Amino acid sequence: MTSKKKSVGVVPMGDVPEITLQVIADRITGCFKLPTQILPPLEKPEYAIDERRLQYNAGIIIEAMESMQFGNHDKVIGVLNKDLFIPIFTHVFGEARQGGQCGLVSLFRLEKNPDGSTPPESIIHERAAKVALHELGHLLDLLHCEHKKCLMHFSGGIDEVDDMSLDLCEYCSIYLRDKLR
């Protein structure tokens, strides 16, 4: 008996380069072997802005997304170029709840190197894809991994995102395979 394969939607929120969305969708299909589709754009989530911090509250956006319909997609990754935060942290590159339906990727801090310089576009796309896959991993119930090169390793800074590979370690791969069975 074969179970229906999970499908993933990638949804831009406000202005997001088409090429970035395409790279994210391709990487999800390539790495997780899941059918992925770029969805029509949503409005910039102005409802989630925190006036004091001038950042967007990731929790509020995810809650709003979870009340929306995204066709037959089991998991949805929202992509925006605004600075995201969750209340205890100064910022986050992305956010997803363990086993949830929707996750987020912010391009805002991925577009600069730790020294303030601007990296080539290909690097920005690679970073965005890594964060998207990492958050999708959480949606598929994968936990943070101790293995430094694993896609599910927690990255606190840009250099750690760069160090991380696009692949899962052996253990996380097995875990994902079980989850997708």
Add this chain to the structure above:
Amino acid sequence: MDRKMSVMIVDDEAIVRESLFHWFKKYGHVVETASSGFEALEKLETYPFQLLFVDIKMPGMDGIELLEKVKTQYPDTLVIIITAYGSIESAVKAMRIGATDYLLKPFKPDQLSLVMERIFVQKRLVTQYNYLKGHLEKITRFDNIIGQAPEMEKVFSLIPEVAQSDASILLMGETGTGKELVAKAIHAESRRSHLPFIAINCGAMPESLLESELFGHQKGVFTGATRARKGFLEVVSGGTLFLDEIGEITPKMQINLLRVLEEKKITSIGSREPVDVDFRLISATRRNLKKEVAEGSFREDFFYRINVIMIEIPPLRKRKEDIPLLVEHFLKKYCQETTKYVDHVTRDAMELLRRYDWPGNVRELENAIERAVVLSKSRTLRVEDLSFIRSPELQFSQILSLREMEKAYIQQILEENNWNVTQSAKILEINRVTLHKMIKRYRLERPEG
């Protein structure tokens, strides 16, 4: 190393609790939240959280007060303080009280990772320390024999000494004192340790069965002997044979065993061919065999054969200072077995355990702790959880006058405390001078020896 921890987030702001909850969930930690210090203490009563994230500013009980209570009641629990920039002084105070670290919110995601990394290093060191401590304790305490009382120290020092020889050993002690554990420890320390250790309770079986168990039998010698069977005296081959309740065996069996000990040969039931046997005998009894020898009810020659070395294992009432240690040991054991978390005993409950006479000795104490762990509804054993233990005050079987009762009770407390007047006065809640006067008035005397 297991990097999963049990974490509780204590903050009155739901949004902070939720954020941290989801963050820790992503690491597979067991996560719980509490919206106040009171709720946190309630939850700690039922589950041993290893790590608490506590906000300093909370209505009712603030983070500092909670930290103080946690460090007093559960000193092993680690506490990380979360604070805003305005309350940095409180964070310093928290560190002085015993907080492991503090975080100024909002913090960078990698700051929390670093704090957790430091916690893991600390946890690893504590685990290593406990492992090594446990290892050393095992070496000095011979596995499960627990005790620091001088009487037990004497037993501990004898075990490695007697283990080196092949002389027969007689262990004397009341039921439940741990005679079999001592026998196993001697075996484990001996050159026979890689060979079998066989324990037989002589009091539990009739003579014919015991004979068949020890000596074996040939096929068809009695009803049910459908095939030949080797006896334990042969099976033990080179190891240690532990005969518990040796005082219960019949005179005929005493003669049979005496012959085996002298000739090192056995003949199984129904056979004529003697077989060479080699074993070290350790016997145990709760009876006064010397007295029985004098009365003629136990063979003298057999008694001297099995009693080349005699080790007396003291009853628990004679080593009450070991009770807290034993309680701690059994709590750990039954928490592991029952998956319930009970790791504290109130002062009153410990006092009750110390004052009870434990006629069933360590075994009775172990059963009591097992039962209390099962019945307990919190992490702390209270007097109510031990209600099945009869209070020593109720043990007077005959009708006594108030004066006689007072005398008997003072005598009991003095004996329980090795006639330490200061300690006894403290328990009786009178001063030392009054106790001295009462000892004189009732003409109480310290037993000799």
